Amino acid sequence: MKIPAFAHPAPPHANRFAAAYCFRQAPGTPIRQIPTFHPAHLPKGTNDPVIHFVSVAYRISTSRQTCRKPDVDTRIRIGKYWFFLYFFLFFLISRWRSPFDRAVIPQQRQRNIVETIHAQGAARTIDLAERFSVTVETIRRDLEILHSEGLLVRTHGGAIAIDHPTRQQTAGERQIQNLARKRALARRAVEMIQPRDIVFLDASSTTLQIAEQLPDLELTVLTNSLDALEVLATRTDINLVGTGGHLVSDSRAFVGHVAIATLRRYHIQKFFFSGNGIDLKRGISETSEEQAGLKAEVLRLAEEAIFLSDDSKLNHRAAFFFAQLEQVDCWLTTPPQDPRLLDPYRNKIRRIELVPAPPDTK
Template identity: 40%
Template structure:
């Protein structure tokens, strides 16, 4: 695990529990106590926590949407790459695919196979990643700019989506629960995803282990709309066993 990823997870622990202990973090992340102390010193210098004797306390809680996109890209990087390596195998010549504005979809954009494709996206970062690929036609939605993720949302984005026949949507979310389904923390992002899910022939959810057995603010869709659920090897596969009784294909990245 990279230091940056570990530090992001430390802040998340603080936001959930309000405080952390050096010894517990050392055991959790399998690094030395000295390494954790250096992490806490750095995070305190960035005003993300206040160090105490033997640990730290939170400065304030932060929603995932307030975490800079670059930090979210670093978080669970290896797991996201393993998911993407499976997802790209589902893409075929002349597919029209939609990639949402998630960090996992950005990784998928970087790994797209050398095929003739049309990629529709509301992510400026994904469009920029693909603009030089001569074999890929890139279509951007209109909409209002969300600065935290450099993505486009709102009525204009949704209207654009209605014009296209989409073979596959590859998307992520903030939370997945077997009973509650797929949910997100941002209403406008959820609305865009909901519209594409309705339009697309195949729905493919890219889900790293940290989002499973959780619920977020905005309901997107029931899990039964999915054709594929792609997870990493750290995912709670026992929890996902219920999918065997559904038509959803569960794929696991290595």
């Protein structure tokens, strides 16, 4: 059979393998060098599908080496295509969620977030987003929900556990804890204040009890506590001075450079303060870095430092340490269950006074 010559090129989708039979190409000829073939190029009556099958079989049998071993560039391109195809399919499968899963996952994810934060103590928003394969905005909404339910504490850039040492309790929470013990300590502290003294009361809930029990004496009271300012505002004989500065809404305390600058102008004779924990090796600590810095500055300025804390703070550590035990002139505390726990502290603190606690608080 004679194959006619064609003036026009074949369509781009033509079968190149069939051309090997019709144009009698030599075995081993690369596929790209075989002329393009299309059924329309065959003489009339030769466009039977059998012709295509035979031509393909002939091409494979005569050019087996070329068909089985493509060149390196071709193999690299094929490998890339398969790699991206598998990657795309894996991405689609991994991101697919059924409607039922989408309805259940938020509650399950929030439970897992609470468990993670309680186990680690704290976690960042971006780390939680990567852990649960969701967006940062989704984690932020989850943290807001969990914070409103009281399961964790929302912080800038993440969240912390309820009992984490860096967690700063609100003023309302602190004021109702161990209230009878704080009142007993405050009564003893008021007895130590003399007329015309210049005293500083920090923003703790224990020293707030001092402000409530303080009589209308002729003295100067400095404080960075908004609650203490409100309590003492009606005492006409007391010269009341607020530090000013940046107000922290949770603790209702003024902090910052303005507050410290105000305190530096005064000769503070007695400094009444508390903390979130007292440790034999590290000293006294606070959960707030700003308040710890302010108290450290007042310790440097005051003549006498009087620390008030009940025995629940004994051997506890918060996030930020601000005072060494040697800086404390007097420690007012309630008796612990084991009095021997105080023996190591007596070697470092000048004076420790035990204030009997009401029976219903033990």
